[in-house]
Amino acid sequence: MKSIFLKLGLLTTLSVGLIAGKASAEEMDWATKCLSMGDIQTGKNPSYQQINCLLTNAALSKNIPPEVVKAVAEQESAWRQFDENGEVVSDDKNGIGIMQVTLKDPTEETLKRLTDDIIYNIETGVNILNEKYKLQNPSSVPRIPRIAGAGREIIENWYFPVMAYNGIVPSNSPIFRSDGARNWYTYQDQVFSKIERQSFYDDTKLVQYPFEYNDFEYKTDFSTGFKFNKFDYVLTDVLHESGYLLKKGDVVIVTENKTKLREVHPTSDSNGSEQPLNKTFIITGDFEYTKLGSEDYNEKHYVWFPVKSTDGALSGYISSAYLAKKKDFVSPIVTGVKNNSNYNKDVKITFDEGTALLNGAIFKNGATVTKDGKYTLVVKDEESNTTTIKFTIDKTRPVTPSMNSVSDLSTTVTGKAEAGSTVKLSINGKYQKNTTTASNGIYKFTISKQKAGTTISVTATDKVGYVSAPKSLKVVDKTPPAIQSVNKVTSKSKTVTGSAEKYASVKIYRGSTLIGKGSVYSNGKFSVAIKTQKANTYLKVYVIDKAGNKKYRTIKVVK
Known part of the structure; x- marks a missing residue:
């Protein structure tokens, strides 16, 4: 079919109504912007430049980043409606044409239009992709995830609509259920890889979602369907707005050092001067497609913007791959x-x-x-x-922290270290916890009571990561020795007997006078010799452990 018939037939075809309803004037308009580039014939693919134009304008007519639509078409058909024999490109799932459209129970007329008319095929594929984007709405059933706060202009926000375009199926899960590894072979990841290579010259990396294992759910034997468990993702890195939204008068900035300003033609083999990162330009007109015959004519998806420098000294073309709005880069890097x-x-x-x-x-x-x-x-x-x-x-190692004495009765560890440093606590060489010192350098840990002899250690790590020498102390014994019993002493007794903590010392006092001393045996018993005492005399029996802790019991001498 010659292009003159297609131009006339296009309006008729579109006016009949698309799959989703009647075609609007805007839908009829997008394709006519590319018809001046040459004849479009059934059984023969248009030029690469014209397909670029068709995909670009179809995407813009639905407010979809052209980078996304072009990469989908690249993944589906390598931008081909027909093969070398003039037959429509089709896959084993009955996908048709450049967008590999697959419809349920299509009419004979619809199949013919999808097969013969590349414009209608692109329009239908873009409509389908647009419907998949709407599945991000919280009220949609089914529903697909989205980037919180991102709009249609953000390329990364089309990750899941692109997935849905191919199918919400286990093979497109970004995470393997078998081992939790990242699946980089999903349909959508292959599409986004093409965006990086062909719309950004492979210099720009799109922001990755922070996927986790439980975000997706399906049986590894595929006995059940695919399920999303998370619907809103927060991406903290700078997202990428479609470059096609730039327009005449916009102040833009170069995003890659040594970017070429092409002086004559919108093509990478045109002479050009290198521009520094963040160089400011003003867009002077609509974007243009790569000039026919250039070395990147059949390789890249980007377009070219005519620009001039803010002082008017320079003008030419810069690829959309290397431009961004000035508002996004207002400060020196x-x-x-x-x-x-x-x-x-x-x-x-x-x-x-x-x-x-x-x-x-x-x-x-x-x-x-x-x-x-x-x-x-x-x-x-x-x-x-x-x-x-x-x-x-700060290249100076922090001083060794101080630490106050810790006893077997203590429930805190306190001391001083470099202000703002992180103090780490270890007990018997095993890390327990850390805390940040106050502005005055004071630190405090809460601990459970420890046995006497336990080693408590602290170190201070400053803000740059230098670690001090450790400060270590032994837990001291502050627990008074136990006195289990003191037996009855009479006016005829020549010993005081009882039971207490093993190996402790025993001293017997009458008032301030020491009248006898001894030790507790290994069996916990003691027997201390004394002279006989008068009835009704009071004696104090002291038990002193090896740490010097003491405890006493008062007894009365009886007849």
Whole structure:
């Protein structure tokens, strides 16, 4: 079929109504933007540039990042509606054409349109993908996960809609149920790998979801269906907004050092000058597709934006792979040091542009900070955008902590260490817990009572990771010895007998006068010789253990 008939037939075809309903004027409009690139014939694939245009505009018509739609089409058919024999591309699951559309109980007319008309095939595939995105709505049944707070413009937020496009099945589980390993061979992971390689030149890495084993559930023998257990993911790294949302007048910035500004044509084999990371440009028109005949014509999915520098001195084309809105990169980029960080080594600091002050003094780009101290680095670019970083260098090992005496009656361990350091407690060489010292250096641990002779140790680790020498103490015995019994003493008794703690000393006093002493035998008995005492005299029987702890019992001499 010649293109003139297709152009006329396109409006008729679209006006008949798509699978999901009647075609709107906007749906008819997206395809016409690409028809000037050449004839479209049944049985013959359009040029790579024209397919790029069709996929791009179909995606934009549904507010889908074109990077996603292009990678899906690449995964499904390598951007082919027809094979070399002019037959429609199909897989073993009856997928049809460039988007490998599979429909349940399609009409004969629908099958013919999906087979013969690449525009209709793309439109149908994009509609299906758009419907899969809607499954992220909390009220959807079934429901698929999403990135909390992310919208349609975020490429990473299409991970699960792309999965659903192929099928919510065990083979597309990001985690293997058998061993918990990451499954990088899922349909959606292969699609996202293509986005990185062909829309970003493999320099940009899309943000990975923090998947865990129990996020997904299915039987390894596939006897039950696939189940999601988590629906909202929080991704802390910077997400990637579709580059196709840039427009004329936007202030943009170069995202890769030595990016080429192509001076004449939108192609990588056009002459170009290298631009530094964060160089600022203004977009001067709509994006363009790679010029026919260039070396990357049949390889990459990106488009080109016409730009000029803010001072008007430079102009040309830069690939969408290397541009982002200025609002996303308002400050100079500093490497080698991070804000609110501590280091126990020399720190070499570099920055991409501008001038810098370190603690108020001029700092040379690429210089090394070697001395201990607290620092504030301020980097300012030519547009007065500022990056401020505070950091500390501390290469001195913290002093050994002090520790107050610990007895077998103690339930706390206290002492002093370097303020702000982390104190670690060990008992008999086995780590127990840690705590952070207060601003005055005081630390405190709560412990259970320990036996006398137990070794208590603490170390202090400063903010940069240096560890002090250990401070160790033995648990001291503060428990008075036991006195089990003291037998009756009469006015005729010449000994005092009883039972008490083994090996303790025994002393007998009348008032302040020592009248006898001895020791407790290994069987816990004692017998101390005394002179006979008068009836009604009071005696104190002291038992003293090896640690010097003492306990006494008062007895009365009877007749």
